Amino acid sequence: MGKLIVTTGNYAKTGYLLKNSKQNIYSIEELCYCIMRNPELCDDYLYDEGLARYIRESLGLKERGALLADLIKRDAPLKDLITVVFCSCDYYTKEEIEEFLQEQSKVERSEEWVRTKSKADSYLTHGNFRDAVMNYRFLLKEKETYGITSETLGDIYHNLAIALLHTDGFGEAADYFREAYERNNREETLKQYLLALRFSGDRVMYESALDIYQVSESISKWLDVAFFQTELETQEISDFNDINLLRQLLRDGKINEFYINVNRITEQMKEQYRKYNE
Amino acid sequence: MASLMLGIDFSKTDMQIGIWNEERTCADVYQFPEYMGGDIIPTMVIANEEGNLLVAKEALDYSMKTQQHGVTSLYGNLSNDKIDLGTRQMSVNQLFAHYLQETLAVIRKRFGSASIARIGITGERMTEEKKHHLAEIMESIGYSGDKLFFASHADTVLWYEICESTKGSSMTLDFDSKGMMAYLMNPGNEDMDIPYYVETIDYTGLMPGGLTGILDEEERKNSFTGVTELAIARKAVARLYVTGDIVDTPGVSTILGRFYNNGRRIFTGRSLYCLGACYYAVKEKLPKKAIGDAQIFHDVTLEAYEDAVIHQVLLLKAGTDLSKAGAGIQVILDDTREMKFQITDVRTAESINCTLHPEEFPFRENKTLRLEIEARFLDYETLVLKIRDVGFGDICPASYRVWEQTVNLG
Numbered sequence: 266m267g268k269l270i271v272t273t274g275n276y277a278k279t280g281y282l283l284k285n286s287k288q289n290i291y292s293i294e295e296l297c298y299c300i301m302r303n304p305e306l307c308d309d310y311l312y313d314e315g316l317a318r319y320i321r322e323s324l325g326l327k328e329r330g331a332l333l334a335d336l337i338k339r340d341a342p343l344k345d346l347i348t349v350v351f352c353s354c355d356y357y358t359k360e361e362i363e364e365f366l367q368e369q370s371k372v373e374r375s376e377e378w379v380r381t382k383s384k385a386d387s388y389l390t391h392g393n394f395r396d397a398v399m400n401y402r403f404l405l406k407e408k409e410t411y412g413i414t415s416e417t418l419g420d421i422y423h424n425l426a427i428a429l430l431h432t433d434g435f436g437e438a439a440d441y442f443r444e445a446y447e448r449n450n451r452e453e454t455l456k457q458y459l460l461a462l463r464f465s466g467d468r469v470m471y472e473s474a475l476d477i478y479q480v481s482e483s484i485s486k487w488l489d490v491a492f493f494q495t496e497l498e499t500q501e502i503s504d505f506n507d508i509n510l511l512r513q514l515l516r517d518g519k520i521n522e523f524y525i526n527v528n529r530i531t532e533q534m535k536e537q538y539r540k541y542n543e
Numbered sequence: 544m545a546s547l548m549l550g551i552d553f554s555k556t557d558m559q560i561g562i563w564n565e566e567r568t569c570a571d572v573y574q575f576p577e578y579m580g581g582d583i584i585p586t587m588v589i590a591n592e593e594g595n596l597l598v599a600k601e602a603l604d605y606s607m608k609t610q611q612h613g614v615t616s617l618y619g620n621l622s623n624d625k626i627d628l629g630t631r632q633m634s635v636n637q638l639f640a641h642y643l644q645e646t647l648a649v650i651r652k653r654f655g656s657a658s659i660a661r662i663g664i665t666g667e668r669m670t671e672e673k674k675h676h677l678a679e680i681m682e683s684i685g686y687s688g689d690k691l692f693f694a695s696h697a698d699t700v701l702w703y704e705i706c707e708s709t710k711g712s713s714m715t716l717d718f719d720s721k722g723m724m725a726y727l728m729n730p731g732n733e734d735m736d737i738p739y740y741v742e743t744i745d746y747t748g749l750m751p752g753g754l755t756g757i758l759d760e761e762e763r764k765n766s767f768t769g770v771t772e773l774a775i776a777r778k779a780v781a782r783l784y785v786t787g788d789i790v791d792t793p794g795v796s797t798i799l800g801r802f803y804n805n806g807r808r809i810f811t812g813r814s815l816y817c818l819g820a821c822y823y824a825v826k827e828k829l830p831k832k833a834i835g836d837a838q839i840f841h842d843v844t845l846e847a848y849e850d851a852v853i854h855q856v857l858l859l860k861a862g863t864d865l866s867k868a869g870a871g872i873q874v875i876l877d878d879t880r881e882m883k884f885q886i887t888d889v890r891t892a893e894s895i896n897c898t899l900h901p902e903e904f905p906f907r908e909n910k911t912l913r914l915e916i917e918a919r920f921l922d923y924e925t926l927v928l929k930i931r932d933v934g935f936g937d938i939c940p941a942s943y944r945v946w947e948q949t950v951n952l953g
Contacts, residue, residue, distance in 0.1 A: 266878075267876075267877060267878035267879025267880075267881070268847065268848040268853055268877050268878070268879060269845070269846070269847040269848060269874040269875070269876060269877070269879065269882060270847070270848045270849075270874060270875040270876075270877050270910070271847045271848065271849040271856055271872055271873075271874055272872070272873040272874065272875060272913065276873065276933075280936065280937065288937070288938075289936060289937045290936055290937075291936040291937075292913075292936065294875060294913075294935075295935060295936045295938060298910070298911070298935070298938060299938075355848055355849060355850065355851060356875065356910065358851070359851065
């Protein structure tokens with residue numbers, strides 16, 4: 266049966282950034298939502314005393330904040346902390362909370378590498394690439410200890426490569442995509458490998474990879490389209506930024522700088538036009 | 544040293560003062576036979592053509608006769624003009640402050656230099672502006688705001704009736720130079736959780752200028768009879784109070800005789816409001832559940848999930864001042880797009896249901912649509928329900944769209 270849930274506590278004026286999740290929250294309900302959606306990340310921020318203080322002071326839930334602070338101090342199990350947060354409001358029903366905690370118990374009983382991978386995947390989803398890279402590298406280092414299957418290793422390499430695209434660049438990412446493809450044999454991984462090579466500017470490696478992996482015509486076409494689209498988007502963003510810059514200079518009354526930039530942009534456009542017609 | 548509680552009724556032309564002694568056992572209306580050369584304390588003054596100061600009803604009569612503007616009244620029109628008192632000039636505020644100071648000094652002296660602990664102040668309608676003005680005058684003569692308690696005439700009727708433990712309903716008819724105001728006091732029913740409440744009915748439109756404006760005595764009596772009949776028609780009124788200027792008209796008692804009916808009691812006089820104001824000052828709280836003047840008659844609830852149960856969450860409570868009758872809560876929609884309100888008239892204990900299901904809600908993942916719901920009374924019978932999308936933090940930013948519905952309860 267549908268219902269209207271009455272919110273609990275204050276809606277804070279300033280948000281609280283949950284550690285390692287790049288997620289701001291403003292209410293206790295949003296915190297509950299984040300825990301439920303990404304339970305693998307919640308131990309990063311639930312043990313944060315700053316969060317307990319935020320609940321107490323900004324969300325106006327004095328008792329709950331104090332209780333959480335006390336549990337953190339006593340290094341209580343994560344399950345206890347989650348229960349305190351969930352029971353602070355009516356966002357989840359008793360049944361939903363029980364089901365979640367049962368699921369959590371199962372996760373806690375799973376192998377350590379499974380939990381580490383799950384956490385790294387969440388970091389990747391939330392744009393925390395640095396921590397994702399760190400966790401994936403740890404798994405690769407300990408792969409023999411954990412006895413991770415070849416296919417799963419492929420997925421780890423693939424995700425590591427994606428994280429590296431955001432932190433280190435195309436070169437290293439391409440290497441890991443290759444390692445991934447050799448283990449998981451997935452078409453998606455192959456596409457990403459070739460695209461990374463193309464963007465890295467290593468034409469020789471790119472051509473050679475096309476030969477080695479006998480890339481089909483459809484994949485080849487897909488690569489052309491993806492490459493062209495990305496270039497186009499980058500160009501559009503650059504044009505948009507230029508226009509914003511010109512507007513700002515006019516607004517600030519910096520007329521000289523405005524004309525210097527108009528000339529620069531005009532020259533760029535002429536150059537692009539020439540290249541296009543070569 | 545004795546301590547006194549006062550109830551002051553600021554009527555249009557003069558004021559009445561009720562006094563409670565220390566035992567708080569009875570209220571009495573104080574008379575001032577020697578004050579200002581008469582038995583009244585004016586709230587209205589005017590200077591005539593010769594420059595003489597006319598007070599109270601004399602001032603009113605003079606202004607009506609000469610159509611003179613610039614009548615200065617403590618309760619009505621105020622002007623910043625200085626009043627010439629022969630030996631010195633005073634502003635209107637200073638003059639009334641002077642009247643009050645002298646009057647209160649007489650009272651204190653009469654009770655053995657008693658102190659005045661609390662003062663209930665009443666008038667026909669107690670707007671914030673009037674309260675502020677009267678408080679300013681009282682403070683200028685040393686009576687601070689924490690000693691002052693303001694109530695409208697309607698509220699003093701309610702307090703008087705409840706504190707006097709009367710039975711059944713009553714009607715107060717207040718005839719003045721503007722017309723007639725009626726206050727119908729309805730008794731509550733504790734078993735049915737129905738509060739005591741007072742309804743104000745304005746008959747000014749029926750006789751502009753009031754009865755005192757009718758010069759022909761016979762016509763005035765006929766008009767008085769007609770309006771009184773109209774006011775109490777089909778109402779089971781156990782007590783009838785008649786107050787205002789009309790009580791000075793000869794023959795009123797005879798006319799009122801025809802309204803004795805089934806044990807109904809009839810009172811005439813000018814003391815009802817100041818006695819009610821006394822009760823207002825003396826009692827911290829009414830002994831019974833009651834809804835006063837300028838307060839709403841409806842409970843407004845919303846069916847929602849709170850503390851792990853679905854129940855009617857109270858948004859607005861009957862008895863809240865109309866000026867403050869606005870409240871809101873925030874809810875999150877869980878598998879529903881409906882908002883079910885219940886509006887209960889506490890006078891009859893009858894409820895009406897009002898379901899809102901605004902269209903074009905932004906499409907969001909379940910439980911990420913947070914809405915601010917506000918209920919606000921525009922007047923006693925018009926309720927506005929307003930819904931605003933306030934988003935779910937950064938997870939689902941707000942669209943701030945607003946849906947509004949007006950519910951007419953008349």
